Amino acid sequence: MTQNNNIFEQSLDQNAANYAALSPISFLERSAFVYPHKTATVNGNIRKNWAEVYDRCRQLASALNKRGITKGQTVSIIAPNISEHFEAHFGIPMSGAVLNSINTRLDAEAISFILQHAETKVLLVDREFSEVAEKALKMVPNKPLIIDIDDPNYVGGHLIGELTYDAFLEEGDADYTWSVPDNEWDAISLNYTSGTTGDPKGVVYHYRGAYLNAVSNVMSWNMVNHPVYLWTLPMFHCNGWCFPWTIAATSGTSVSLRQVRPELIYDLIKTEKVGYFCGAPIVLNMLNSASQELKAGINHEVKVMTAGAAPPAAVIQGMEEMGFKVTHVYGLTETYGPSVVCAWHDKWDDENEAQKAKLKSRQGVRAPMLDELMIADPSTLIPVPKDGKSIGEIFMRGNLIMKGYLKNTSTTNAAFKGGWFHSGDLAVWHEDGYIEIKDRSKDVIISGGENISSIEIEDILYRHPKIQEAAVVAKHDDKWGETPCAFITLAPDAELTEQEVINSCKDNMANFKAPKTVIFGELPKTSTGKIQKFVLREQANDADRL
Amino acid sequence: MTQNNNIFEQSLDQNAANYAALSPISFLERSAFVYPHKTATVNGNIRKNWAEVYDRCRQLASALNKRGITKGQTVSIIAPNISEHFEAHFGIPMSGAVLNSINTRLDAEAISFILQHAETKVLLVDREFSEVAEKALKMVPNKPLIIDIDDPNYVGGHLIGELTYDAFLEEGDADYTWSVPDNEWDAISLNYTSGTTGDPKGVVYHYRGAYLNAVSNVMSWNMVNHPVYLWTLPMFHCNGWCFPWTIAATSGTSVSLRQVRPELIYDLIKTEKVGYFCGAPIVLNMLNSASQELKAGINHEVKVMTAGAAPPAAVIQGMEEMGFKVTHVYGLTETYGPSVVCAWHDKWDDENEAQKAKLKSRQGVRAPMLDELMIADPSTLIPVPKDGKSIGEIFMRGNLIMKGYLKNTSTTNAAFKGGWFHSGDLAVWHEDGYIEIKDRSKDVIISGGENISSIEIEDILYRHPKIQEAAVVAKHDDKWGETPCAFITLAPDAELTEQEVINSCKDNMANFKAPKTVIFGELPKTSTGKIQKFVLREQANDADRL
Structure with a gap:
């Protein structure tokens, strides 16, 4: 030595x-x-302040401990974006347990897989999901303790557990000395990726990362x-991109939203003076397409953070024209949600709306607390040139x-x-x-x-006023290997032919990149609103075989 | 196991x-x-952008390494608040070395003590401090490498080193792969407390704390x-409260200021559109007392952070009336500067100006990233009641x-x-x-x-329109043990008698707390603008013996 x-x-x-x-x-x-x-929290007419929420979180932690829950055990929750779910982000870790928010759009089989894989000891279930939870639990050999969230603002479902969430809190002590992590590397939460194929993977977050991303x-x-x-944005999605903890860090207010509906959203923006919300481009699109009546009457600044797919420039432009300030971010479940941000430059304010939207549709640069980001060759890890053309993996x-x-x-x-997280996403570096x-x-x-980028074609398609949604996938082709196949949802009352779509693409891009096939209809989506390209890929090739 | x-x-x-x-x-x-x-930096008419500053910092780190500087060695700097000093906060740690910013108001003996205690290997000196540095170096047996900062904006002093800072940078490589800390617990800087008695103590900061306080x-x-x-605020004071790193975290602009003079400050606020500055209450007082002509013409929001002593309510009020937004913080060299903040409550906006200033003159609550703060009995560490009366140590x-x-x-x-940092400051908990x-x-x-609080008396004295500065210390008294002795600087052209001062205190507080003695004149200050109470204490007792 x-x-x-x-x-x-x-x-x-x-x-x-x-x-x-x-x-x-x-x-x-x-x-x-x-x-x-x-x-601190608003759920319909139920409002709780920070002192009350802290008390309730301590009660939750205490009650869990009294029921024998200890460090390293999993407590799962199936609930919409309501105050109890917000509290779970604190109360469950405060018991030493690991929070597992389950995607509410999963079927019983997937939920049952998660409960078994996570070795869930306690499950909190909102009545809205009682049926699917009950079905899932039938397939789980080691039954967890079931606690019902009995939200008075919701009618429907039924109680399937041993006791309600509020009764459970009563078992706990608000003076409880909650557990601080022995180590900031300890697990705080477990988030299963929605995974388009295969079993879901359980992504483990630690306290250090949750803290830093909340601040980032x-x-x-x-x-x-x-x-x-x-x-x-669903709380089950990367712990709501860590925003429950961000709201606590900034002493903000968490406004519940059980269903993502434009009337509800616009109403809450106006009545609660909502200043911030996040969502996939599909949410922005929905708000953008709402009636002028709904849109009228907002007199304060609203900031919107969007990610989940590259939002088409037209959608960003629509939101900004409404006066909402859009920040585009990018990340994965594996990166605590947003870890890349399209950091704005003041000088870009001078660009025209289309160019601004184009600049903003890029994913951007590392978030303040992400340490390194690169686009590189997936096998050699050598960064690609910053030329806006060379494609590499993020x-x-x-x-x-x-x-x-x-x-x-x-x-x-x-x-x-190789000491880097492989995102599986392909990008260029401008x-x-x-x-x-x-x-x-x-x-x-x-x-x-x-190589043809499906996103490049989609971006062109989205600019077409008659196209509401678009997705492009590879279709097997004996001559070309693959050709682009476009799936399109038309705007209400709009009409377009396959050839018109193809021609409109050819007018805007290299001809070889234009779709060879166009299929009209509704697009299948994952529980988090992502278009399920693997389903489209099957449909594209099935169509061929028919 | x-x-x-x-x-x-x-x-x-x-x-x-x-x-x-x-x-x-x-x-x-x-x-x-x-x-x-x-x-990134502005020094008179010299402006550098972030790319240039990053290059220069890499050159500095590289040049230091080429001269044999390695991890765990100290590089000291004696310089005013100019861009080179800002760069030192990055370039020196990037070499693996530890940054030691020396208080520019120290005498040669104190500087020599620091250079020897810190085992300084390289010393950067601005011409303004060449004389005192030269004198200090005569007393140092192991001479460090001396590098001159030759600021073209400053006339005076002389070059005492082997080469200039810019020539030294030329030795370095801007493509240099800078050193990242092996461990976030590694030392990043060393700050000597000004210490009213005894040798200065060298407070060591680590990367983790510097990062977190920059964000806090x-x-x-x-x-x-x-x-x-x-x-x-001097950069040598707790690394400018970590603001060089905060400015980098927010991609801001660091505006140099060689001398704290109201004309210069008001000019820069107007020409550079300064939005933020920090300073001791004495700086606020100086700005507050400036002419209306200087004050006129500021059309943007200016945020001021103040600490170093409890600012008298009257000073806070004066700044706010000028339209500056004052945030009151508290901390010590040992806490990276501000670690306690008087976090504002919106409802306090409804109070009258005097009450607002009173609320704001309190030190407050833990900063977002300080983990715990308490007022407790110094021997038992048992917290005192939150009654606004019981005094304990912070x-x-x-x-x-x-x-x-x-x-x-x-x-x-x-x-x-006992597992807590002992601040040595006494406070109540409201x-x-x-x-x-x-x-x-x-x-x-x-x-x-x-127990009589000298600050309570000072606060009363500062409210008197004819009093510009006040400090109260204990004076030995055969009958009472101690009595309060007030030192007072009158406002220009103001006149007051000892008895008038005492009576004005008695009108506003318990009679036993009023000063028994009043001495008029200039107040002695430390290099960081703190009133030197130990000097006043001697004077109070000497006066008695005369």
């Missing part, structure tokens, strides 16, 4: 006075202490204290990357191969360092040896 | 993809990448991207507390005794959880067995 001659490492160790594990729960404690009377959101979005945040590394996949060492190792997604690896269309 | 059954701790370890040491240098790299053409500043102050920050713990004192184990251990400093431990006046 060599002697350490570094004078800055002598008798200067960590101790209880100068080191604490990073934990987003500390933000809850602070909001309750500093702003006890500020409204604040900085990316230029948030100031007391944001009123509306839950258009790689990230640093503190906003998951611990790994639960009970899945080989997949974890593959995801982290000269200014901003990345732009060209496709998921598997969504690239290789036609006659040329 | 027991088997670990926690499924969340199996094959989910840290690796290069999912863990990075927290380092504020990452903010510089990001600003240079995302906003390369944005102005953003959140405390509700900062948004691209702040224009003016250097009214204790903090968590990530915004120093590593410890360099080469001073016993003082480090004493400071961290019912709403906000703390208010009553005194430094040694500044309490114990008169006839009653």
Whole structure:
């Protein structure tokens, strides 16, 4: 052992006075202490302040402990974006347990898989999902304790558990000394990827990453204290992109939203003075297409964060014209939600609306607390040139990357191969360092040896006034290998022929890139609103065989 | 060894993809990448953008390494608040070395003590301080490499070193791969406390704390991207409260200020559109007393952060009436500067100006990233009641507390005794959880067995329109033990008698608390603008003996 001659490492160790594990729960404690009377959660006419929410979270943690739940055990929840779900983001970790928010759009089989894989000990279920939960539980050999969330604002479903959430809280003690993590690397939550194929993978988040991404959101979005945040984004999606913890960090207000409907959203924006919401482009599209009557009467700034797919420029432009300020971000379940942001430049304000929207439709640069981001060759990890043309895979590394996949060492190792997280998304790097997604690896269309980006075609299609939604996939072709096949939902009362669609593409891009086939109809979507390209891919090829 | 059954701790370890040491240098790299053409530093007519500053910092790090500087060695700087000093906050740590900013108001003996205690290997000196540096270096047996900062905006002093800063940068390579900390607990800087008695103590900061306090500043102050920050606060003071790193985190602009003069400050606020500055109450007082002509013509919001002593309510009120938004913070060198903030409540806006200023003069609550704060009995560490009356010592713990004192184990251990940092400041805890400093431990006046807060008396004195500055200390008294002795600087052309001062206090507080002695004149100050109460204490007692 060599002697350490570094004078800055002598008798200067960590101790209880100068080191604490990073934990987003500390933000809850602070909001309750500093702003006890500020409204923390709103669910219809039920409002709770930060002191009350902190008490309820401590009761939840205490009640879980009294029922024998300890560190490293999983507590799952199937619930919409309501206050109880918000509380679960604090109360469950405060017991030492790991929070697992289950996608409410999954079927019973998938839910049952998750409950077994996560070894769930307690399951909180909102009445709206009682039926699917009951069905899932039939397939689970080791039954968890079931607790019903009995939201008075919702009519329907039934109680399937041992007791209600409120009765369970009664078992707990609001003076309870909650558990702080022994280590900031401890797991705080478990989020299953919706996965278009195969079993869902359990992405494990740690306290350090949850804390840092909560703060990274604040900085990316230029948030100031007391944001009123509306839950258009599912909380089961990357823990609502870590926004429950961001809201606590900024002593804001969490506004519940059980269903993503434009009337409800516009109503809450006006009555609660909502200033912030997140959502997939499909949500923006829905709001954009709403009636003028709904849109009228908003007199304050509304900031919108969008991700989940590259939002078509037309959608971004529509929102901005309405006066909403859109920030485009990008991330994956594995990166705690948004870890890349299209950071705005003031000088871009001088561009015309179309060019602004084009700039904004790029995914951008690393979020303030992501450590590194690159577009590189997937096998050599050598970065591609910043020329806006060379396609590579998106790689990230640093503190906003998951611990790994639960009970899945080989997949974890593959995801982290070479010391970088492999996103599986393909992008180019523009000269200014901003990345732009060209496709998921598997969504690239290789036609006659040329790579065609399905997103590039979709972007053209979305600009067509008669097209409401579009998705392009590869279709097997004996001559070309693959050709682009476009699936299109027309705007209400609009009419278009296949040839008109193809011609309109040819007018705007290299001819070889234009779709060879066009299919009209509704687009199948995943539970998080992503278009299910694997379904379309089957349909494209089935159509061929018919 | 027991088997670990926690499924969340199996094959989910840290690796290069999912863990990075927290380092504020990452903010510089990001600003240079995302906003390369944005102005980063302004020094008179010399402006540099983030790409240029990043290059220069890499050159500095590279040049230091080429001269043999390695991890754990100290590089000191004696310079005013100019761009080179800003760069030193990045370039020096990027070489692996530890940054030591020396108080420019120290005498040669104190500087020589620091250079020897810190084992300084390289010293950067601005011409303005060449004389004192030369004198100090004569007393240092192991001479460091001397590099001159030759600021064209300054006339005076002379070059005392081997080469200039710009020539030194030329030795370095802008493509240099800079050193990232092996561990976020590594030392990033060393700040000597000005210490009213005894040798200065070397407070060691680590990368983790510097990163977190840089961000905590953003959140405390509700900062948004691209702040224009003016250097009214010395960079040698707790690394400018970590603001060089905060400015990098927000891609802002660092505006140099060699001398704290109202004409210069008002001019820069207007020409550079300065939106943020920090300073001791004395700076606010100076700005407050400036001519109407200087004050006129500011049409944008200016945020002011103040600390260093409890600012008298009258000073806060004066600034707010001018339209500046004052945030009151509190901290010590040992807490990276501000770690407590008087977090504002919207409802306080409805109070009258005097009451608002009164609320704002309290030190407040823990900053977003300080983990714990309490007022407690110094021997038992039992918190005092939140009654606004019971006095205890301020204790903090968590990530915004120093590593410890360099080469001073016993003082480090004493400071961290019981797992809390002992601030040495005395305060009460109000019912709403906000703390208010009553005194430094040694500044309490114990008169006839009653504790009298010198700050309470000072606050009354400052409200008097004819009093410009006031300080109260204990004076030995045979009958009472101690009595309050007030030192007063009158406003220009104002006249007051001792008895008038005493009567005005008696009108506003319990009679026993009123000063028994009043001495008129200039108040002695430390280099950071704090009134030197130990000097006044001597004067108070000397006066008695005459």
